[in-house]
Amino acid sequence: MGIHTQKRNPAQPLKNDRVLVIEDNPDHWVFIQKAMQSSFMEATPVWASTSAEALEYLNDCLTIGIRTPLLIFLDLYLPDKETGWQLLQQIRSLPAPIGYLPIVLLSASNQVEDITRSYDSGVTSYVVKPIDFKDWLESFRAFKEYWWEVAALPNFR
Amino acid sequence: MGIHTQKRNPAQPLKNDRVLVIEDNPDHWVFIQKAMQSSFMEATPVWASTSAEALEYLNDCLTIGIRTPLLIFLDLYLPDKETGWQLLQQIRSLPAPIGYLPIVLLSASNQVEDITRSYDSGVTSYVVKPIDFKDWLESFRAFKEYWWEVAALPNFR
Numbered sequence: 001m002g003i004h005t006q007k008r009n010p011a012q013p014l015k016n017d018r019v020l021v022i023e024d025n026p027d028h029w030v031f032i033q034k035a036m037q038s039s040f041m042e043a044t045p046v047w048a049s050t051s052a053e054a055l056e057y058l059n060d061c062l063t064i065g066i067r068t069p070l071l072i073f074l075d076l077y078l079p080d081k082e083t084g085w086q087l088l089q090q091i092r093s094l095p096a097p098i099g100y101l102p103i104v105l106l107s108a109s110n111q112v113e114d115i116t117r118s119y120d121s122g123v124t125s126y127v128v129k130p131i132d133f134k135d136w137l138e139s140f141r142a143f144k145e146y147w148w149e150v151a152a153l154p155n156f157r
Numbered sequence: 158m159g160i161h162t163q164k165r166n167p168a169q170p171l172k173n174d175r176v177l178v179i180e181d182n183p184d185h186w187v188f189i190q191k192a193m194q195s196s197f198m199e200a201t202p203v204w205a206s207t208s209a210e211a212l213e214y215l216n217d218c219l220t221i222g223i224r225t226p227l228l229i230f231l232d233l234y235l236p237d238k239e240t241g242w243q244l245l246q247q248i249r250s251l252p253a254p255i256g257y258l259p260i261v262l263l264s265a266s267n268q269v270e271d272i273t274r275s276y277d278s279g280v281t282s283y284v285v286k287p288i289d290f291k292d293w294l295e296s297f298r299a300f301k302e303y304w305w306e307v308a309a310l311p312n313f314r
Contacts, residue, residue, distance in 0.1 A: 100276040110309065119257040119311035124281055126309045139307050146303040150296050152267065152283045154276035 017043040020069040022054045022087065023106075024078050028129070032073065035136040040144040043070065051078060051087040058091065058098050068097060070153045071143075074123075076107035081114065085121045092122040097154050102147065174200040177226040179211045179244070180263075181235050185286070189230065192293040197301040200227065208235060208244040215248065215255050225254060227310045228300075231280075233264035238271065242278045249279040254311050259304065 019036075023029045029047050036045050046069065048054035061068040072091065076084040084105070092099055102124040107114060110128045118126045130136045147153065176193075180186045186204050193202050203226065205211035218225040229248065233241040241262070249256055259281040264271060267285045275283045287293045304310065 096277060097273070102282065115309050116254070116311055120253060125259065125303075126311075127307055128309055142299075142302045142307045145299050146282075150284055150299045152272050152285055154273055154283070 016067070018046050018067055018069040019043045019071045019073060020048060020054065020057065021045045021073045022048045022051075022078065023073070023075040024049050025075065028075065028106075031133065031136050032140075035133075035140040039137050039140040040148075042144060042148050045073075051083060051090075054087060055090060058094060062095060062098060069101065071147055072101055072103045074103050074105050076105055076109065076114065076118065081107075081109070085117065088118070088121045088123060100154055102151075102153065104143065173224070175203050175224055175226040176200045176228045176230060177205060177211065177214065178202045178230045179205045179208075179235065180230070180232040181206050182232065185232065185263075188290065188293050189297075192290075192297040196294050196298040197305075199301060199305050208240060208247075211244060212247060215251060219252060219255060226258065228304055229258055229260045231260055231262050233262055233266065233271070233275065238264075238266070242274065245275070245278045245280060257311055259308075259310065261300065 021029060021032050023032065026049075029049070033045055033047075036043070046057070048057055057066070060066040074084060074088060074091075078084045078087060084107075088103060088105070091101070091103065103122070105118050105123045105126045106129050107118070107126065108129050109115075115126050127139065130139055178186060178189050180189065183206070186206070190202055190204075193200070203214070205214055214223070217223045231241060231245060231248075235241045235244060241264075245260060245262070248258070248260065260279070262275050262280045262283045263286050264275070264283065265286050266272075272283050284296065287296055
């Protein structure tokens with residue numbers, strides 16, 4: 001699979017700000033896309049379904065001027081958590097501004113050791129994936145308010 | 158000045174979770190304290206008014222078991238921004254879990270170079286200080302929702 005952007009309603013204006021969603025589970029990508037369409041319309045989600053796709057996209061941002069995302073959502077189990085942590089460290093070692101983009105890790109695990117290791121590996125914040133769709137909506141509303149309305153993002157806003 | 162905890166209403170139950178507020182401007186400390194009393198009652202703010210006080214407090218957390226804060230608010234101009242960046246890097250180099258606590262930087266500056274350098278120095282998110290008290294309340298409500306209700310914090314929750 002290549003990099004897929006959200007299918008948009010042609011009546012909606014193009015949203016130039018992007019977030020990169022690194023998620024190997026297509027059902028969760030659909031949830032995230034729907035949650036963003038409802039609660040976080042300020043940005044267009046771009047999907048990478050593997051580590052390799054994500055790194056290719058981020059390297060293209062550095063080299064051929066593809067629009068750099070303002071925020072990254074990273075699934076920890078990609079499909080296993082070692083792959084997620086490895087990708088996290090690879091992104092952190094990329095040149096500025098990619099290397100210090102905020103990375104919000106989404107994970108099914110609420111284990112203390114997973115949370116600790118993720119912060120130790122350079123994640124910006126660790127979020128346990130909600131179970132109900134209503135809670136996905138709430139989470140994405142909070143992401144939008146925090147990152148789009150309160151925080152100043154690196155280099156772009 | 159030593160480390161000062163918020164004066165609490167004795168009718169309120171003790172809130173065990175702490176946030177460390179590193180802020181040299183007493184007026185801004187009062188604003189932050191009031192905003193937390195209104196919008197972020199889940200945690201008790203602890204004030205450090207200099208880099209030395211902040212480092213002493215964080216080292217005491219590591220060595221003599223003072224309760225580790227879950228989040229740090231750091232004023233960039235402490236009183237100058239070089240001091241703020243230096244302290245940020247000093248905190249990031251402390252042992253776990255102190256070294257990877259989320260650090261929300263509060264700054265009067267909205268200059269791109271200050272935002273960029275702050276992320277490059279390891280800040281978790283950069284927030285331009287609001288001017289109106291109403292906007293401080295909104296910001297602290299967003300901090301509470303994001304860090305207390307959505308994110309899982311390192312090692313403590």
